[in-house]
Amino acid sequence: MKQLLNQNPKILLISALLLGALFILPLVVTSPALMQIFILIILYAYFTSTWNFVGGFAGVLPLGHSAFIGIGAYTSTVLFQTFGISPWLGMIVGGLLAAMMGVVIGLPTLKLRGAYFALATIAVGEGVRVLVENVKQVGPLMINGPSGISIKLTENSFSAFQFDSKLPYYYIILAMLLIVLLLTYFMMNSKIGYYLAAGGEEPEAAEALGIKVSRYRLIAMAISCFLAGLGGTFYAQLMLYIYPKSILGLDLSFEIAFIALIGGRGTILGPVLGALLLRPVSELTRIYFGSMLPGLHLVIFGLILIVVMRYYPKGLVEPVKILLNKLFINRLGKQGGPDGTDSAEKAD
Amino acid sequence: MLGIIEALINGILMGSIYGLTAVGLTLIFGVMKVINFAHGSILMVGMFAAYWFVILTGWNPYFAIPVVVPLLFWFGYYMQSFIIKPIFEAEKDVREPITVIIVTTGIWYVLDNLALMIFGAEFRVAKTSVTGQVFEFYEMYFLLPKVIGAGITMVCGIYLYWFLKHSRMGKAIRATSLDREAASLMGIKQAKIYNVAFGLGSACCGMAACVLIPFYYVYPTVGVPFDIKAFIIVVLGGLGSIPGAILGGIIVGIIENVGAQFMAATWTELLLYGVFLFVLLVKPSGLFGQKHDY
Numbered sequence: 001m002k003q004l005l006n007q008n009p010k011i012l013l014i015s016a017l018l019l020g021a022l023f024i025l026p027l028v029v030t031s032p033a034l035m036q037i038f039i040l041i042i043l044y045a046y047f048t049s050t051w052n053f054v055g056g057f058a059g060v061l062p063l064g065h066s067a068f069i070g071i072g073a074y075t076s077t078v079l080f081q082t083f084g085i086s087p088w089l090g091m092i093v094g095g096l097l098a099a100m101m102g103v104v105i106g107l108p109t110l111k112l113r114g115a116y117f118a119l120a121t122i123a124v125g126e127g128v129r130v131l132v133e134n135v136k137q138v139g140p141l142m143i144n145g146p147s148g149i150s151i152k153l154t155e156n157s158f159s160a161f162q163f164d165s166k167l168p169y170y171y172i173i174l175a176m177l178l179i180v181l182l183l184t185y186f187m188m189n190s191k192i193g194y195y196l197a198a199g200g201e202e203p204e205a206a207e208a209l210g211i212k213v214s215r216y217r218l219i220a221m222a223i224s225c226f227l228a229g230l231g232g233t234f235y236a237q238l239m240l241y242i243y244p245k246s247i248l249g250l251d252l253s254f255e256i257a258f259i260a261l262i263g264g265r266g267t268i269l270g271p272v273l274g275a276l277l278l279r280p281v282s283e284l285t286r287i288y289f290g291s292m293l294p295g296l297h298l299v300i301f302g303l304i305l306i307v308v309m310r311y312y313p314k315g316l317v318e319p320v321k322i323l324l325n326k327l328f329i330n331r332l333g334k335q336g337g338p339d340g341t342d343s344a345e346k347a348d
Numbered sequence: 349m350l351g352i353i354e355a356l357i358n359g360i361l362m363g364s365i366y367g368l369t370a371v372g373l374t375l376i377f378g379v380m381k382v383i384n385f386a387h388g389s390i391l392m393v394g395m396f397a398a399y400w401f402v403i404l405t406g407w408n409p410y411f412a413i414p415v416v417v418p419l420l421f422w423f424g425y426y427m428q429s430f431i432i433k434p435i436f437e438a439e440k441d442v443r444e445p446i447t448v449i450i451v452t453t454g455i456w457y458v459l460d461n462l463a464l465m466i467f468g469a470e471f472r473v474a475k476t477s478v479t480g481q482v483f484e485f486y487e488m489y490f491l492l493p494k495v496i497g498a499g500i501t502m503v504c505g506i507y508l509y510w511f512l513k514h515s516r517m518g519k520a521i522r523a524t525s526l527d528r529e530a531a532s533l534m535g536i537k538q539a540k541i542y543n544v545a546f547g548l549g550s551a552c553c554g555m556a557a558c559v560l561i562p563f564y565y566v567y568p569t570v571g572v573p574f575d576i577k578a579f580i581i582v583v584l585g586g587l588g589s590i591p592g593a594i595l596g597g598i599i600v601g602i603i604e605n606v607g608a609q610f611m612a613a614t615w616t617e618l619l620l621y622g623v624f625l626f627v628l629l630v631k632p633s634g635l636f637g638q639k640h641d642y
Contacts, residue, residue: 061446063453108629115383115587118449119579120628126576127621134614250572254453261450295461295568302458309435309451 014328022174026167035166039238041279042173046231048259048271049180053224055257056266057193058217059200060110061118064125066252068098068225072232073242074132077149078141080160087161087237095229102225103218110217122250129248148243151236161237169238176234177272180227184268187223192216200266251298255282258301262308264315273317278304354488355605361490361498363601365556367594368501369574370581371508372552378525378588379545380436382445385452386427387578388571389459390550394420394557396463399566402474409476409562410496417554424550425543431455432546433539456575463568471565478562497559504555505594508548512590521545525588580624586634595635 029035047069054062075097076090101124109120135143142149154160163169187193198206199213206213236242246252255278263274281304282297289296312319369391376384384390394416401412436448473479481492512518523531524541532538556574564570581600585592603623607616627634 059446061449105625108625108632112628112632114446115377115381115449116583116628116632118383119583120625122576122579123621123624127618127625130614130617130621134612134618254457257450258454258457261447295464298457298461299465302454302456302461305454306431306451306458309447309454310431313435313438313447 010328019178026170032166035170037280037283039166039170039173040283041275042170042177043231043235043238044256044259044279045272045275046173046177046180046234047228047256048263048275049177049184050224050227050231051256051260052184052265052271053187053220053227054217055260056270057187057196057200058110058220059196059203060114060217061257062121062221062224063118063250063257064121064123064128064253065224065228065256066248066250067121067125067128068102068228069232069235069252070128070132070242070244070248071098071101072229073236073247074143074149074232075229076233077151077236077242078143081142081149081152082140086159087233088159091230091233094233095226098229098232099222099226102221106218106221110221111214122253125248125250125253129244132244132248146244148241148246150241153240161233162240169234173234173238176230181268181272183223183227187220188268192219196220255301258305260315262301262305262316264317267315267317270315270317273320274315277316350488352606352609354490355609356602357488358490358494359602359605360598361494361601362605363598364498364501364505364594365559365597366574366577366581366600367597368504368552368556370578370585370593370597371505371590372549373578374582374585374588374590374593375508375521375552376545376549377582379521380445380448380542382432382436382448382452383579384546384549385449385575386455386459387549387553388573388575389456390420390424390571391553391557391574392463392566392568392571393423393459394550394554395560395564395566395570396467397554398558398561399472399474402476402561409474409478409493409558410500412561413500413555413558416558417551420554420557421547421551425547427455427550428543428546429539433542436542456571460568460571467568469568471567473565474561476562491563493559493562497562500559501556504552505590508552509590517544577620580620582634583624583632584627584634586636589634589636592634592636 025038026035029038047065051062051065054060072091072094075094076087079085079090079093080087105120105124106117109117132143133146136145137143151162154162156162156164158168187196195206195211195213195216198209198211199216203213232247235247239246259274259278260271261274262278263272264270278301281300285297285300308316369387372390373384373387376382376387397416397419398409398412401407401415402409405411432448432451435451436445438447476493478493478496483490483492483495512522520531520536521541521544523534523536524538524545528538531541577600581596582593583596584599585594585596600620603620604616607619611619
């Protein structure tokens with residue numbers, strides 16, 4: 001926490017302002033449709049941040065994250081439908097199941113070259129989708145195959161995770177995102193973070209220094225899958241209807257990976273930036289061209305990805321940071337005068 | 349019993365076509381250490397090219413081979429030199445070029461969805477002179493285009509193997525895949541080798557596309573199931589190994605077809621994923637993989 005507060009005060013001020021703006025946003029935006037878009041932006045930022053634990057820091061490329069999101073969503077939903085267990089509890093169970101699944105996949109593959117891990121996660125992602133699409137029910141648990149589950153509607157109730165307005169959803173996902181970002185921050189500055197960074201760049205060199213790279217990758221994988229599972233439950237409760245094509249399968253996995261890479265993988269704010277830039281693109285193309293050109297937003301994503309990777313292989317977070325520095329921080333520094341901390345600025 | 353033998357042979361026939369697409373994938377991986385996720389989309393491009401060739405000319409689909417295969421070779425060649433090369437060069441020293449892998453998935457999405465926008469989502473079938481013809485052998489029935497296709501892919505696989513073993517270009521490709529730096533010290537132009545390897549990989553897809561056209565549907569995401577099967581096959585056979593890819597393809601074909609005798613076809617897909625995870629767990633280097641490759 002100390003480290004967090006030891007930053008440049010201007011950056012802290014700006015972040016505090018942004019955070020404040022996010023919290024009072026619902027006062028300004030009242031249209032539920034617009035609110036839904038904001039919620040989805042934050043949700044995708046959340047998904048991508050959980051992806052970032054593995055894809056950003058561990059130096060491998062997971063391409064099947066929808067499997068863990070789907071496990072979270074289906075677990076809490078099925079538990080709620082059959083036994084009436086509160087989705088809040090189901091959320092934890094789903095997260096734990098997703099983490100277990102992640103460890104099972106990671107155990108054999110995280111020791112191998114990254115290519116194997118990417119292939120294995122794709123296969124698992126597709127495998128889970130095919131499995132869910134083929135199962136009607138397991139004992140008393142209804143899965144409903146490809147037609148999916150619509151969640152029983154209840155009154156506006158906290159324990160059933162169902163609300164009449166979008167407002168509670170907004171604050172819940174905002175809190176979840178902030179927690180994940182804080183976790184990311186602490187992980188980056190902890191022993192695990194340093195080990196992962198070392199292992200991501202040069203696994204052999206890190207192993208030679210006595211770091212068990214695959215073990216720390218496995219820890220990162222478990223954390224990431226657990227958090228992704230929690231996000232899955234939130235998605236299910238937000239939409240109140242889940243089906244395999246929406247929450248499992250390649251499209252969601254790739255969208256998450258694209259957002260992370262375009263925003264900047266291995267950075268804290270990269271996923272947020274990526275979601276902020278890409279979600280509106282996909283919402284807008286879906287609204288205006290959805291019927292005519294069904295795949296347009298994915299073409300745009302792909303093209304943006306290729307161009308960004310060509311010119312900014314580290315993602316857009318770097319150029320945006322430089323731009324913001326030029327626009328705001330320097331100006332604030334000039335206004336702030338004597339108490340400005342960067343001496344380089346004064347020397348100008 | 350006869351049913352199982354029939355399924356077995358059908359599996360080998362279909363599996364050899366899977367094998368050919370996987371050979372392209374494994375060739376590109378062997379040289380560049382990059383998994384080309386756009387591989388299935390390249391197959392899709394080949395299938396649409398062959399489809400339109402057959403529809404517009406009305407000729408026998410196998411006449412499309414001399415047109416589609418070179419077309420796809422140049423498609424892959426220029427895709428590598430214009431899109432992938434600049435990104436690859438920025439990351440040349442990294443052992444795992446993740447950026448390049450993700451760019452190929454970008455290409456996958458662009459190609460698939462462009463095809464969706466241009467041609468629409470409907471399934472198309474090319475009615476050709478061999479479509480639906482059956483080949484009878486000891487009271488077992490096989491689709492004639494499958495038999496011809498398997499024959500053609502086998503010849504291609506053997507030719508490719510010979511090409512890599514004995515031709516000058518093939519030797520240069522193998523040298524590059526063994527050791528990039530040493531190969532360039534011997535005067536091999538790496539950039540060109542990468543282009544050619546990508547071109548050859550795509551040409552394999554073109555060949556597979558031509559033999560698939562007479563009996564398979566064409567639709568914009570047709571590449572995805574082939575893509576995923578190709579991933580499973582290359583891991584099964586060992587990343588970077590050509591005989592492994594062909595054998596892996598045949599194994600996958602057999603699992604799919606024989607499995608369908610005992611369970612619903614969708615469950616065989618799950619069986620494939622199970623086999624894939626099992627191989628990763630037990631022998632990650634696959635059937636023919638080399639130790640330094642994983």
